[in-house]
Amino acid sequence: MTDKVKLAGVIGQPIAHSRSPQLHGHWLKKYGISGHYIPMDVAQSDLKTVLETLPKMGFQGVNVTLPHKEAVLELADSVTDRAALIGAANTLTFTADGRIQADNTDGVGFLANIRDYVPEWSAKSGPCVVFGAGGASRAIIAALSQAGAPVIRVTNRTRARSDALKDHFGAKIEVIDWVQAGNVLGDASLLVNTTSLGMQGKSALRVPLDGLRPETVVTDIVYTPLETELLRTAKAIGCRTVDGLGMLLHQAAPGFERWFGTAPEVDMELRKAVLAS
DSSP states (O other), X not given: OOOOOEEEEXXXXXXXXXXXXXHHHHHHHHTTOOEEEEXXXXXXXXXXXXHHHGGGGTEEEEEEOTTSTTHHHHHOSEEOHHHHHHTOOSEEEXXXXXXXXXXXXXXXXXXXXXXXXXXXXXXXGSOEEXXXXXXXXXXXXHHHXXXXXXXXXXXXXXXXXXXXXXXXXXXXXEEEEGGGGGGSOTTOSEEEEOSSTTSTTSOOOOOXXXXXXXXXXEEESOOSSSSOHHHHHHHHHTOEEEOSHHHXXXXXXXXXHHHHSOOOOOOHHHHHHHHTO
């Protein structure tokens, strides 16, 4: 009767769409852990107060989604090197004395997802092409750079955002105008779409893909739909394709282990549980 129920959750605005509660709920049930994972709609004006209050309420930590991933860095007591490099955090852990530790596991989740489906692929094997220059792009670029990618070609509808990534990450970044995106795929070892283009309810991704070669690995961080038009087209060309759901699953694992004390398994059972939600 003296055991405390462990609490964790996810904060953002909006938050109702998040699949993280189903994801963590599956693990809590699977491992028989007495705990809860709670979605919380938090306004930006309340963020500081909420983060000061949650540890007092027994929370072990929280995941962070839009629009708070950058703001939490200013409120954290300690920030990991990778979160600092990315400029955003998606995982907060609260210490016993209420201090906030900020981390970013998006890049780890991205690479783990690739390894699940194409274990022989290496970031060192050739140029990587990244569509988009938002927060997810920053995490993926950081992970690819640290994994040894020789060059990372970044293209975005607004060039200034791509230029900002080059300023931030340095010489490995090659900025490509959006209208030229289809012309830099021929020698790519990896193509990743980090934009919302192709997502359910969003505009189509209208980049010519005929320059892709079958040796290229193609992935889309979108998972609604699970198989986007990009992935269908790449598969028809003969490319190995990786959907975006695994990135969501793998990025969640480090936080769960820190908060609930068990290293969870990312498997087909988990995929099915999240897809059924």
